[in-house]
Amino acid sequence: MKRLTLLRHAKSSWDEPDADxxxxxxxxxxxxxARRMGKAxxxxxxxxxxxxxxxxxRVRETLDGLEETYGDFLFPVHFDQRVYLASSDELLRIVRALxxxxxRALIVGHNPGLERLAITLTADDDDLRHKVEEGLPTAALVEIELxxxxxxxxxxGDGTVEELILPRELD
Structure with missing residues (x-):
């Protein structure tokens, strides 16, 4: 049994509209x-x-915020350019190469790829998956049992959504 956790980066700034x-x-x-998610x-x-x-x-900073409240990560974090704005197909290739x-693996990235991967990997038979289908907000986390x-x-369709943590529901 494997567990895959998908975390969408936290809300980013648009203060500089011309920024890359x-x-x-x-x-x-x-x-x-990000800090609330680390605590959770x-x-x-x-x-x-x-x-x-x-x-x-924004992904690097999300991980920094998580670590502030989670404590030191006792697992390696590999930064991979392929995750940036990756499609669900590309993310699935990355998962299969873990x-x-x-x-237990964590992928931290972007929508729509993460949301589509979660939907693709899980069966359409539970309430948590239906919540994911409604949209994966920033800093949301989906844990899938495979x-x-x-x-x-x-x-x-192999997996089941075991946990869905939405930042707005924390406190």
């Missing part, structure tokens, strides 16, 4: 949400064996 999308930082609301992960004792993250500034010994022994075996 890749370089947009978090705004104050985004920093607050720590409280729920959710941990990871490995993380793959987009190289975009280290075999990792039981009944496979190896990441390469992950396929459409």
């Amino acid at each position: 999308d890749f370089d947009r930082p978090l705004n104050d609301r985004g920093w607050k949400a 992960l720590k409280h729920r004792k959710i941990h990871f064996d490995v993380a793959i993250a987009s190289t975009a500034a 280290p075999a010994d990792a039981e 009944p496979v022994d190896q990441w390469i075996e992950v396929g459409p």
Whole structure:
């Protein structure tokens, strides 16, 4: 059994409309949400064996905010340019290439790819999945249980949404 967690980056700033999308930082609301999510992960004792993250500034800052309240990450974080604005197909290729010994993996990136991946990987049979279909807001986290022994075996409809954490529901 594998667990895949998808985390959308926190709310980014649009203060500089001419700035390159890749370089947009978090705004104050985004920093607050990232810290709240880190606290929620720590409280729920959710941990990871490995993380793959987009190289975009807002993703790096989201991870910084998480770590402030979660504590030191005891797992490696690999920044991968392919995650930046990746399609669900590209993200699935990344999932299938995760280290075999990792039981719990985290991918931190962007929509619409993350949302579509969550929908693709899960069966249309529960309320949490339906909430994901309604939209994955910034700083939202989806944890998917996958009944496979190896990441390469992950396929459409295999998983179940086990947890959906929305920052607006924390406090």
